[in-house]
Structures are given as structure tokens and as C-alpha cells.
Amino acid sequence: MSKFKQFYSLAKSDDHQGKVKKMNYTNQMNTIELLNITKTFNNHRAVDDLSLSVPKGSIYGFIGPNGSGKTTTIRMMMNIFYPDSGVIKLFGREHSGSRINNVGYLPEERGLYKKMKVREILRFHASLKNANNINQEINYWLNKFDLTDWANKKVETLSKGMSQKIQFIVTIIDRPEIIILDEPFSGLDPVNTEVLKAAILELRSDGATIVFSTHDMGVAEKMCDYIFMIHKGKKVLDGTLSSIQDKFGTDTIRIQTEGGYATLQNIPGIEKVNDFGQMQEIRISPEADSQNIIRSILSKTYVSKFETAKPSLNEIFIRIAGPEEKEVKNA
């Protein structure tokens, strides 16, 4: 069985367990439910028999390589695309052909009318979304994102980061119950990333359910209650970070040595070495003994730090979607 298939079957069982766990954990309704949805474009199956349940009040992270089907799935949630088959439920019911109130959507590619002023465009979108206390909300968010001085400037005068923050305010101006964000942090500097993270967490603490896609595995690990990975249109991971990591076992050793990367070559039992310069991350083969490996390393160099660990989300991502997976699959 290829590694891809192995992970896929693992994800299926993980999904099942995850659902049970969620139901037991929160005992509350799923705000978003996708049941066996499929979408094909020009003979290319972008999303393949995908099912997903997002519990109310959770932060759900979508990860997956470029072109894996994340954006298509999100657009189907938003009713912008219709699935070829399957059912999508928001707030417990289907909304075929209509826009759902109380859902905020930040697309991957942002766009605002450039000739409109910031306050004007926020008012426009707030009216479209039938928001309450429009002026109050606009002032609050402009102040929070340090954009008050730009309220009467045209959008075309804003920097990319500022436009992105305005776009985020547009998304959440009506305080929606579901917030769907496609790559919300892309292109933001670390300071603005932190500001945006804080805003997302604030909205979650107010009761919103948040789904966001990201390529930043660190953000997904730290912020998400649940992580969902899609690869080639299929679901390959779904669950909490620890449940996902548990499936991959403790097959990772983080090590700091005097000899560095070169001394870790050609040691039996080491499947792969990730070199971070000052530190290396070793993946050991399933049949190998970590004690034998450390003995082999100690015979070659001085070890200053050594720990066994679960694989990071980044490592798991690469194992599923990286070139290795292709090699294994094509073998």
C-alpha cells in the first residue's frame, strides 16, 4: 500500500474517531457539514467525495498543497460553486442557490473598489450584509487595526497590508456566526499577522465558528482546534493536532551535535534527516531502535541535545504531500 493510501485510510478512521470525539467533547451541533461532496472541472476532479463536520465555536484549519482543492471546497461552502454531488449544510440546513446570512467570507484573492473611500466601502459591504450598528462597528475595527486616519482615504492609496486589513473588516463587519478565511495571513508582516490572529481569536471568543486555510503550519498548529488536510481533492487528515500526531507515532528525533548534518549520514535506521543548521530532525524507520541510533551518533560526534518527539504538522504535511510521497506512489 502506498504511503498516500495508507494516510488516506488513516484519515478516514481518524475522521470517524474525530467526529465521535467532537460529539462527546462538545455535544453541540456542527455549524458546517459537508457530506460526500464532489466537484469536477473539465475532467479534473478538484474535490473527491469529501466529508467534513465543523463544530460550533471551533477554529478549523484547512491545509493542503497548492491546487489540492481547498479553495474549491471553501467556494462550495459559500455556494459560489455548486457541488456535482453531495450535500452542504450550514447551520444545519442546505442553502442551495442562495447566499447565507451570518457568514463572512474572505477570498484568497482580495479585491476592493479602488476609487471608493475606506469608510464608504465598509458601509457598502456592511449594508449588503445587513449589519447592525454600522458606524460603531466600522470605528471599532478601524481603531483596532490602526486605520482610523485612513477612513476617508481612497482604497487605491492604501498599502497591500492595509488593504488586506480592510478586506478582513469587510468580512467580519456584521459579526457573522461563521467566518471563512482563505489564506488570511498571506502577504502580511509579522506585526499585522499578530493583529489579525488576535482579531480572529476575539471573534471566536464571541462565539463565531472559524474556518481558515493556510500554508503556515505553525499558525495552524497554534491556532486551530481541528486540522483538516486535503490532497488531490481527497481528505487525508481530519482531527485535533494531537490525534493526528498520535497516528504518526513518536518516530522523530531532534538532535544537536558538534558534527552537524554530515555526521548523521549513512547511519542505519535513519530514514530521513531534515537539516535546520543548528539542529537536525531525524525520522527513524519503523523497525529501528532509537537507542541504537543514538549510540551510533555518539560514536561519531559529541551530542549536546537529544529528544524524541512526535512529528510536527509541517513534517506530516511534507510526508503526505512532499516529493517522497510521489516517489513512493510511483514505485
Add this chain to the structure above:
Amino acid sequence: MRKIFILTKREFITSVRSKSFLIGLIIAPILMGGSFFVIKLTEDKVDVSDKMIAVIDHSGIMVEPLSEVLDERNQVIFDEETGERIRPAYILEIIEPAKEDLRQQRLSLSNRVRNRELHAFIEIGPEILHPGEDNEKFRIMYYAENSFVDDVRDWFSITINNQLRQLRVAELDIDSELSRDLFFGIRVEGMGLLSLNQETGEVNEAKRSNIGDAIAVPYIFMMIMFMIVMMFTVPLLSAVMEEKIERIAEVILGSVTPFQFITSKLLGSILVSLIGSGVYIFGGAITATQMGFADSVPYHLLPWFFTFLLLNIMMIGSIMIALGAACDNSKDAQSLQFPAMIPVLIPMFVMFPMLKDPLSSFSTGLSLIPPFTPMLMVVRMATPVSIPVWQPVVGLIGVILFTGFTIWISGRIFRASILMQGTPPKFMNLVRWASKG
């Protein structure tokens, strides 16, 4: 409805605030009315300077009569009241035909025309009184820089032929008093039809037919509809394409459905086009009334005009929106813009044959083809000819059905293509999007 209203309001405000709207509203009537105004303004500004015309008379019979007629003509070139010269005097320069090199003589006279010494020169053939078998011998040739549209040529043509007739009659030895009537022509006057006044029961006299009723009124209706459609639907293509390229469309589609998006765009266009056409129509009607043509304004046609205009805006506008969604670069947009404008271009090409015979099977058939109906039916109805009542009604039903179909198809193309990048809007792709939605 609330979302449609908000989007329509934005579309409307953006349109009326744009420079192109204001310029279109002001410049288009100026261009349209301007030529008419310039003609009116310049019709009295005739060049009254003397016009010297050289005559080479091979027949030897025309110089004298021509000189006599010209003497009489040159007496009546002044305004009777003011005494001001209102027409140019024609002065003859008689040239003896060259005996040897006639071509050289013509060349030298041509050069004199070029040097502005002469206005033109006329060469009269030797057998004009009794034309024989040789065509070359009874020709009368008028040489000038722009002889085709020269009033002087017309004057000489009429005058020489009148003189020839008189000479021929004189040869028959008929009393000149009796022969006078031979040259009295009577014009056939074009009249409209009499009608019965339904209120008073009196018979309305027939109106004298004129160029205004026969051509100007239908032409103006056609031009207004053409301009309005061009001004307020064609920009929809680039506006939607820009919203697609700038990724604005997806943000908006997060809050509204494609149907609401398209509807609000069409409603925005309809509102601005109502303002535009209102300004043109009522401005034109007021101007016509001021200029004494109040009877020529067909007020009874206005409901039909506005109904067909709105349907035309919806039909062409929805096509433009769909094509804008399908394009992601201006090159594609330019190549699609022309075919999309065919419903307004074809009527422009066939307008004049249609004005000549609005009841022909060609005119009737073409005006009942839904994409062309809005413009052509209005043109036919605006002529003085009575169109059978069923035709505008059938045309209207056809346009309503076709417009509904166009909006439906456009909606499918829009939804399938608005978020698609890098797929060219080839014909087969458009068909696929339209069929799959």
C-alpha cells in the same frame, strides 16, 4: 431585494458620477444636433463672389443665348429689401476652340482653374442641337475641381437644355406664346393621408410630406437608441472584466448571488439610460417645438420607444456582463465586443432601405427577429407609414421572451466563468459554460 437595491444604487451613483456619463450626456446631443445647427447656421453663408466660367462652344449656337440668360440672372442676385448680394454672379469668358491642339487648350484652362482665375470651364459639343450617331459630338462637359457637387454645373445643365429646347421649337416654327407652356413643369407634391378626428368627427387634412417626418424622426429615434445602448451597455463588459481581474467579484459574490449581481448591474444601466434617453428625447422635443416642428414629434411612440429601449438594454447588457465575466484581458474583451454589438449594428446598416419601404417583407421580417426588433420596429413605427398593429405586439412578445432567454444564458455563463482565470472565452467554452451553468 434589499441587496439588489444597494448594489444598484452603487452602480447608478458610480455611473452618473463618471466623466463619460456627463460627457456623453452633453457631447452626444451636441454631435447629433451640431451638424444640423451648423447647416442651419451656414445655409445663408453662400459664397457671393463672382464666378468666372470659360465656355468653349463647338456648336457656335450657345454663346449668345447663354449670355442673354446670364445677364438676366445676374440682375437678380441681390436681396430685394436690403440690396445686399445674396448670390454670386456668373461671368462668361468665351474661348474660341483651338484649331490644332484641343488637349493643350483644355490643360491650360485647367491650370487657370487651379490658379483660381476661373471657377470652371465648359466645353459644348458641335452637334448638341441635333445629336447624330457620334456620341462624342453632342457632349457638354463641365471641368472643375469638384464638379460633382457644384451648383454652377446644375445651373448650366438646366439652362443649356432649356435653350436647346427653345431653339428646337423655333425651328418648328411654332408661335412662341404657345410654345411657352412646353417648358412649364409641374412638380408632383408628396402628401400624407387624410384622417378622421375621433373626438370631433372632422376630417383632418393631409399633411404635406417632408423630410423630417419621412427620415429625420425615425433616424433620430434610431440614433438615440443606438447611442444609449452603446453608452450604457458596452461599458458593462469592461466593468465586469475589471471586477473579475481585480478580484472584486468574488468578494461581492460572498454576499450576493450571481442573479442579484447581474440584476443590479442591469438595473443600474437601465436607470442611467433612462436619464440619458429622457434628456435626449425631451430635449429634442423641446428643441423641435421651439423650431416650429412640434407636429413632427411623435409623442404617441414614446411608450413603445422606452419599452423597447429598456428591453434592448437588458438584452445587450446581459450579454456584455456575461462576456465581461468570461474575459480576463482586454484583448479578449475587444475581440468579443464587436460580435456582441451586432444587434445594434445590423439595424444601423439596414435603416435606409427600411425607411424607403417600411412595409416590405424584408423590413417586416427583419424587424420581427428579436435581437433587431427594438431598433427596427421603432424605426418602422416612426415613419409616416401605418404598420399593422399586430407587428409591434408580436415583436414585443418576441423581444420579452428573447431577453429573458438571454439573461438566463448570460447568468449561466457569468456564474461558470467569473472566477475562472486563464481560460480564453472561445466560442466552444462559452457554449459549454452556457450549457453547464
